[in-house]
Amino acid sequence: MASAARNGAAAAALMVAVAVLALAGGGSAQLQHGFYKGKCNGTDVEAVVQSIVRARFARENPIVAYLLRMQFHECVINGCDAGLLIDGTGTEKTAPPNLSVKGYDVIADIKAELERRCPGVVSCSDIQILATRDAVALAGGAAYAVRTGRRDRRRSQASDVKLPAPEYTAQQTTAYYGRLGLSAFDTVLLLGAHTVGATRCSVIKSRLYGYGGRPGATDPGMDPAYASIYKKYVCPNMPSSDNNVVFLDDQWSALKVDNHYYKNIQLRRGVLPCDQNLYNDGSTRWIVDLLANNDGLFTSAFPQALIKLSEVGVLTGMQGEIRKVCNRFN
Numbered sequence: 001m002a003s004a005a006r007n008g009a010a011a012a013a014l015m016v017a018v019a020v021l022a023l024a025g026g027g028s029a030q031l032q033h034g035f036y037k038g039k040c041n042g043t044d045v046e047a048v049v050q051s052i053v054r055a056r057f058a059r060e061n062p063i064v065a066y067l068l069r070m071q072f073h074e075c076v077i078n079g080c081d082a083g084l085l086i087d088g089t090g091t092e093k094t095a096p097p098n099l100s101v102k103g104y105d106v107i108a109d110i111k112a113e114l115e116r117r118c119p120g121v122v123s124c125s126d127i128q129i130l131a132t133r134d135a136v137a138l139a140g141g142a143a144y145a146v147r148t149g150r151r152d153r154r155r156s157q158a159s160d161v162k163l164p165a166p167e168y169t170a171q172q173t174t175a176y177y178g179r180l181g182l183s184a185f186d187t188v189l190l191l192g193a194h195t196v197g198a199t200r201c202s203v204i205k206s207r208l209y210g211y212g213g214r215p216g217a218t219d220p221g222m223d224p225a226y227a228s229i230y231k232k233y234v235c236p237n238m239p240s241s242d243n244n245v246v247f248l249d250d251q252w253s254a255l256k257v258d259n260h261y262y263k264n265i266q267l268r269r270g271v272l273p274c275d276q277n278l279y280n281d282g283s284t285r286w287i288v289d290l291l292a293n294n295d296g297l298f299t300s301a302f303p304q305a306l307i308k309l310s311e312v313g314v315l316t317g318m319q320g321e322i323r324k325v326c327n328r329f330n
Helices: 002-024 045-059 063-075 104-117 124-138 170-178 184-196 201-209 224-234 260-266 273-280 282-292 295-310
Strands: 198-200 245-247
Touching: 045 063, 045 104, 045 124, 063 104, 063 124, 063 184, 063 295, 104 124, 124 295, 170 184, 170 273, 170 282, 184 260, 184 273, 184 282, 184 295, 198 201, 201 224, 201 245, 260 273, 260 282, 273 282, 282 295
Parallel strands: none
Antiparallel strands: 198 245
């Protein structure tokens, strides 16, 4: 039996190693580390981004959640191309799932400073990725390097916006990210961003008061003690509570990039159905267990998943444009 346990542990370690190596590969060959070095009149572009993000984080540390969410909503629709930043009727920003996206002002502040120092050099899409990277590190995650050289797309259509639904099964979630070239391991890592995420009571009330279409029924897959707390203190069954904030991780951990999100899922405390469903499906449950039981693994692998996401569908070379301001085309 001990031998079987050792073999199982060795097999799990091998799968993790293969998964992490897969995370590090791929991406656009035209992106490069230090792309802006020597291109901004002596300015260290990445240091400027980091300085502005640090100042904002000191005033408003939920900025890490805002920027992570922005990167997800940006990169899964037509790639990481700054299409989400465009103002105007019928743009990505106006699609219902994007109406609650925040953090546009910090991107605009960074762009304005870099335009002052070196006009027409740094893309809005690169600023998004760099700002998210810096916020993750400030919130307790690992520091990591990203490749730059993205350009901004001249397209932003609300009709393109089709995001994964909160009630997705594990199979639906992994299939959604799979079409972007991301594996099941990548997907479970990326949903770990919910460690600093939040939603509204209106999104989860069906789990508390109408599960399966039955009035008053609570999702039996939710920890009963947790469900009771939500009902009593966070999301009472009245319309006035619809906009109450619900943290996707425990409130004490909601502003820290850590693996506590996975520990909650193990305890049937996943807030969104798509989160808990990762543990209800054997194809992803083992990944949740690995990440829940090894904080170091999550810390090292989460940035690699973000990097892989950040290189989906990028424009490089002479494609697209470098916007003068991020919320409108040149």
